[in-house]
Amino acid sequence: MINFLFSFSLFSVLGWILEVVYRSFVNKRFVNPGLLSGPYLILYGFAGLILCFCANLMSHANIFLKALLYGIITTTLEFVSGVISLKLFNTRLWDYSDNRFNYKGLICLKFSIYWTALALLFDYFIYPNYMKLLDTIPISTKLIFGIGVIVCMGIDFGKVFKARFFNPEEEETLRQEFWDLAADYVKNPAILKLNDSFHHRDKTRLMHVIEVAYISFVIAKKMSLDVSSTVKGALLHDLFYYDWLREGPRLHGFRHPKISLENARKIYPLSKKEEDIIKKHMWPLTPMPPLYWESFVVAMVDSFCSFRDYIPCLRRYYFKDEIKKLLNKSES
Ligand SMILES: [Fe+2]
Numbered sequence: 001m002i003n004f005l006f007s008f009s010l011f012s013v014l015g016w017i018l019e020v021v022y023r024s025f026v027n028k029r030f031v032n033p034g035l036l037s038g039p040y041l042i043l044y045g046f047a048g049l050i051l052c053f054c055a056n057l058m059s060h061a062n063i064f065l066k067a068l069l070y071g072i073i074t075t076t077l078e079f080v081s082g083v084i085s086l087k088l089f090n091t092r093l094w095d096y097s098d099n100r101f102n103y104k105g106l107i108c109l110k111f112s113i114y115w116t117a118l119a120l121l122f123d124y125f126i127y128p129n130y131m132k133l134l135d136t137i138p139i140s141t142k143l144i145f146g147i148g149v150i151v152c153m154g155i156d157f158g159k160v161f162k163a164r165f166f167n168p169e170e171e172e173t174l175r176q177e178f179w180d181l182a183a184d185y186v187k188n189p190a191i192l193k194l195n196d197s198f199h200h201r202d203k204t205r206l207m208h209v210i211e212v213a214y215i216s217f218v219i220a221k222k223m224s225l226d227v228s229s230t231v232k233g234a235l236l237h238d239l240f241y242y243d244w245l246r247e248g249p250r251l252h253g254f255r256h257p258k259i260s261l262e263n264a265r266k267i268y269p270l271s272k273k274e275e276d277i278i279k280k281h282m283w284p285l286t287p288m289p290p291l292y293w294e295s296f297v298v299a300m301v302d303s304f305c306s307f308r309d310y311i312p313c314l315r316r317y318y319f320k321d322e323i324k325k326l327l328n329k330s331e332s
C-alpha cells in the first residue's frame with residue numbers, strides 16, 4: 001500500500017516534469033500543464049501504476065503483444081481523461097485537431113505511437129530499475145512523500161472543483177430549486193423511514209441521500225445533465241433499512257445497490273437511467289461502469305460524501321430544518 005501511494009505520487013510529479021519540458025519547449029515559454037496548479041498530473045500517476053501492473057503481468061510476453069496492449073491502454077487513458085476534463089471542467093487540456101488521424105482532437109495516431117514507445121521504454125528500462133530502487137527507499141520517506149503529494153493534490157483539486165461548480169451567490173437559488181424537485185420524493189414514507197437508520201457516524205441515511213442528491217444536482221446542472229433523474233436516482237440510491245455495520249447481508253458494499261433498486265422499484269416507476277444510477281452508485285467497487293454521466297456523478301459524489309463524513313472538520317449537514325419540518329408533519 002505504501003509503495004502504491006509513493007509510486008502514484010512519484011509518477012504524477014515525474015509526468016508533470018515531462019509535460020512541462022515538452023510543452024514549454026514547443027511553446028517557447030513556461031507552460032503549467034493540467035487543471036491543477038501544483039506540480040503533479042493525476043493522469044500520469046494512474047498511468048504509471050497501470051504500466052507497473054502490466055509490466056509485471058506481461059514480463060514474458062513478446063514486444064509486439066506489449067506494444068499492442070500499451071497502445072490500447074495509453075490511448076484509452078488519454079481519451080477518457082480528455083473526455084472527463086472536457087465534460088466535467090469544460091476545459092480542453094490538449095488539442096490534436098491539426099494532427100492527421102485524430103479523433104475529436106483528443107487522441108491521434110502520432111501521439112498514440114509516442115505513448116506506446118514511452119510505455120515500452122518504461123517496461124524494458126525504467127520498471128526493472130525502479131523496482132530495485134523502491135526497495136532501497138526508507139518507508140518513512142515513501143510515506144511522507146506519498147501522502148504529502150496526495151494531500152496537496154486533493155486540496156488543489158477541491159479548490160478547482162469548488163470554483164467550477166459552487167458559486168456562493170447562486171447557493172440560495174440552487175437550494176430552493178433542488179428542494180422543489182426533491183421534497184415530493186422525501187415526503188414518501190418509504191424514503192422518510194431512512195431517518196430511522198444511522199448511515200455514517202451521527203448522520204442518518206435520510207440526511208446522507210439528501211446530501212448526495214443535492215451535490216449531484218448542482219454538478220448535473222452545471223454539466224447540463226438530466227437533473228430530475230439525477231435527484232430521483234440519488235435519493236433512492238441507499239434505499240435499504242438495516243444497520244449495515246451490524247446486520248444485513250454479507251458483502252453489503254457489493255449487494256446493497258441491488259437491494260436499494262428492488263426497494264425503489266416498489267415505490268416508483270424508474271427509467272433506465274435512474275436504475276443505472278442506483279445500481280452503479282458503488283462504482284468502482286462494483287466493477288460494471290456507469291452507462292450515463294448522471295450515474296458517474298452520483299457515484300463520485302457518494303464516495304466523496306462518505307469519505308468526508310469520517311473527517312469531523314469536513315463533515316457537512318444539509319437541509320436540516322427542511323427535514324425536521326417534514327418529519328414533524330409526518331408524525332402529526
Ligand atoms: Fe450505498
Ligand SMILES: [Fe+2]
Binds near residue numbers: 237
Ligand atoms: Fe450512499
